[in-house]
Amino acid sequence: MENIKKHNFGAGPCILPQSVLEEAASAVVNWNNIDLSILEVSHRSPEFESVISRTGLLVRELLKVPEDYTVLFMQGGASTQFSMIPQSFLKTKGLYLDTGYFAQKAIKEALFFGDTEIIASSADKNYNYIPDIQSHHTNADYLHITSNNTIEGTEIFNWPDMGVPLICDMSSDIFSREIRIRDFDLIYAGAQKNMGPAGMTMVIVKNKLLDSIDKPLPSMSDYRVYRDNQSLYNTPPVFSIYVSMLNLLWLKNNGGVSGIEKQNIKKAKLLYAEIDRNTLFRGNAAIAHRSRMNVTFQAVEPTHEQEFLDFAAKRGMIGIKGYRTVGGFRASLYNALSLQSVQALVKTMQEFEILRQPKPVGAESEIVY
Amino acid sequence: MENIKKHNFGAGPCILPQSVLEEAASAVVNWNNIDLSILEVSHRSPEFESVISRTGLLVRELLKVPEDYTVLFMQGGASTQFSMIPQSFLKTKGLYLDTGYFAQKAIKEALFFGDTEIIASSADKNYNYIPDIQSHHTNADYLHITSNNTIEGTEIFNWPDMGVPLICDMSSDIFSREIRIRDFDLIYAGAQKNMGPAGMTMVIVKNKLLDSIDKPLPSMSDYRVYRDNQSLYNTPPVFSIYVSMLNLLWLKNNGGVSGIEKQNIKKAKLLYAEIDRNTLFRGNAAIAHRSRMNVTFQAVEPTHEQEFLDFAAKRGMIGIKGYRTVGGFRASLYNALSLQSVQALVKTMQEFEILRQPKPVGAESEIVY
Numbered sequence A, B: 001m002e003n004i005k006k007h008n009f010g011a012g013p014c015i016l017p018q019s020v021l022e023e024a025a026s027a028v029v030n031w032n033n034i035d036l037s038i039l040e041v042s043h044r045s046p047e048f049e050s051v052i053s054r055t056g057l058l059v060r061e062l063l064k065v066p067e068d069y070t071v072l073f074m075q076g077g078a079s080t081q082f083s084m085i086p087q088s089f090l091k092t093k094g095l096y097l098d099t100g101y102f103a104q105k106a107i108k109e110a111l112f113f114g115d116t117e118i119i120a121s122s123a124d125k126n127y128n129y130i131p132d133i134q135s136h137h138t139n140a141d142y143l144h145i146t147s148n149n150t151i152e153g154t155e156i157f158n159w160p161d162m163g164v165p166l167i168c169d170m171s172s173d174i175f176s177r178e179i180r181i182r183d184f185d186l187i188y189a190g191a192q193k194n195m196g197p198a199g200m201t202m203v204i205v206k207n208k209l210l211d212s213i214d215k216p217l218p219s220m221s222d223y224r225v226y227r228d229n230q231s232l233y234n235t236p237p238v239f240s241i242y243v244s245m246l247n248l249l250w251l252k253n254n255g256g257v258s259g260i261e262k263q264n265i266k267k268a269k270l271l272y273a274e275i276d277r278n279t280l281f282r283g284n285a286a287i288a289h290r291s292r293m294n295v296t297f298q299a300v301e302p303t304h305e306q307e308f309l310d311f312a313a314k315r316g317m318i319g320i321k322g323y324r325t326v327g328g329f330r331a332s333l334y335n336a337l338s339l340q341s342v343q344a345l346v347k348t349m350q351e352f353e354i355l356r357q358p359k360p361v362g363a364e365s366e367i368v369y
Helices: A018-029 A046-063 A077-089 A101-110 A207-211 A223-228 A238-253 A256-277 A304-314 A339-356 B018-029 B046-063 B077-089 B101-110 B207-211 B223-228 B238-252 B256-277 B304-314 B339-356
Strands: A069-074 A094-098 A116-121 A142-146 A166-169 A186-190 A201-206 A281-283 A294-299 A329-332 B069-074 B094-098 B116-121 B142-146 B166-169 B186-190 B201-206 B281-283 B294-299 B329-332
Touching: A018 A238, A018 B018, A046 A069, A046 A201, A046 A238, A046 A256, A069 A207, A069 A223, A077 A094, A077 A101, A077 A142, A077 A166, A077 A186, A077 A201, A094 A101, A101 A116, A101 A142, A101 A166, A201 A207, A201 A223, A207 A223, A238 A256, A238 B238, A256 A281, A256 A294, A256 A339, A294 A304, A304 A329, A304 A339, B018 B238, B046 B069, B046 B201, B046 B238, B046 B256, B069 B207, B069 B223, B077 B094, B077 B101, B077 B142, B077 B166, B077 B186, B077 B201, B094 B101, B101 B116, B101 B142, B101 B166, B201 B207, B201 B223, B207 B223, B238 B256, B256 B281, B256 B294, B256 B339, B294 B304, B304 B329, B304 B339
Parallel strands: A094 A116, A094 A142, A142 A166, A166 A186, B094 B116, B094 B142, B142 B166, B166 B186
Antiparallel strands: A069 A201, A186 A201, A281 A294, A294 A329, B069 B201, B186 B201, B281 B294, B294 B329
16 A cells, blocks of 8 residues: 555646655656756657657557557647647537536637537536437537546546547546547547646547648647657657656556556545435536546535535645535545545545534444544 | 766756755655645645746846746747747748757748748858848848757857847757846747756746737637736646746856856856867857857867767766767756866866877876876
């Protein structure tokens, strides 16, 4: 068991495995005993080239990426992808599934580049569910979806097939569960959840989609430039890539994606069960669409909200305040968050319930502290 | 004196002060004793907000940035700026000074956005000098220059005044010498030389220039979005900003920009003097335009090139191989490189000279080893 400093339920930049942090810290002073810091190494050195290629191979192995897909490491965050995707692929129309805050951000950027259509939205219920996709559109360049909605706490479990290339923002659930890459034409993910430190975005793209780009583009907005230069056209975010490599090695040594998925299911079930059981709390998301990564819930009694935040903070729990537009609570259960941390949160919720709803004398002893 | 591991003359990502690396490493495990890694901290936390605002204040203090200029921290490297500048400011024509590899990259990207004019070029002499700017153009939106040419080893010491906004790529000499911010309308710099780890770009821009943007732009290509959100519109490169803060504090405590400039002049003079004295080497750049940051030189006798690289490597010197298109040697003397490292390189050059040009018996003892 890894040493728990605090129970970090933050939504991102978020918890990373302790062993990864320790190795990264050591590399900041002296990397691999080459008497240089990882921060001082040229991105053109053989040492760093082996880091970036090994990171790519780990991605391919862990996600079973087929040969005809390319893995790219880019700067700029998922927000940059919101623009690059329509800039690269939108010719007649881009379809978008509107499942919340980040889906809307993607839609907003697409409007600069062409015609978009929102094929379904869950805005009517404050984005607490994933809408059904009923109609079929074929006269479009792609469908863009957000697999996990970090703020709203919903997650897509059935991938739509609209007969157009499927593009997915997987920033907050990549590497958390098994996926079939062939279901997608382009996946992108900001590193700062299950991959590594903020400052890097990974793209997995089908070569056929890349080859459909038929116009010149500014270099840093051109996926082909990243592909043709093995993500080394310009100086890449060296440290973010290095720590991602360490983190993917940790994942590989801890059961891989299928192993971590089992753990993530276990953690999410435990917390949702407590939310459903505990009389003081209720979940936000429709049960069938509950995210395993970001568990959103609220206090039945609004006055309990700040009280519970304080109560939990005293027990070493941080990052459970809900996003400002949603309120309530959000506990993010990313890969590196241990089952022990979820157990500690559940126990805290139980203790809080006892505190607020005193049982008859003698009944307290039923709860194990 | 800081402990020297290797003499790192690499052009970038490059040497950082040892004390900065040690503090950064400590923060990767447990930052400021808050029981969290700097990599795990939310960019919306008060702790990180104080880092980014303190970094901004240090930039303002060290460079004496006037009130009507804004300091921005962005992702994407200087290469992204090559596009963002014409995308934002090019309406009728952009003027460019062609002083080498990176200047040309900037010109290439501008062509996507409009009309450009190269007002002067030193391509005729393999970019070994800074061309005079003689003509006056007023019907243009800006003049773009590259203050230090990392690959060619030249540096601009007299800023042109063309009566149009002056935009400067200062990636490889920012914080190395005193500048008057008022001479410029926009300065940008990738962090990975004198500021911090790769993954961040700083922009200092005159508000008047920002206000001249009169069209909607994709969010991540819009300087106004960064300004209006204090560089926190999306997840910033947290670690790069944090280490930059540490490095700027180091600079402040080590004489500031004027103090480091004196050191940099001393280091550059010492090395150029040896290049000029030593019969086996010759400098690349025109003397008046020699860069203090990147000293380029070559072996008079081509067969000596690889021999000297091996000779220097055995003495702990790395990163002195010249860029592949230029050949020869390049010793980068960034802020964190100590005078001792330059002295060690000079001594190595002297030893190499003795080895290749044996003196009469008895004369060797003149050289102190």
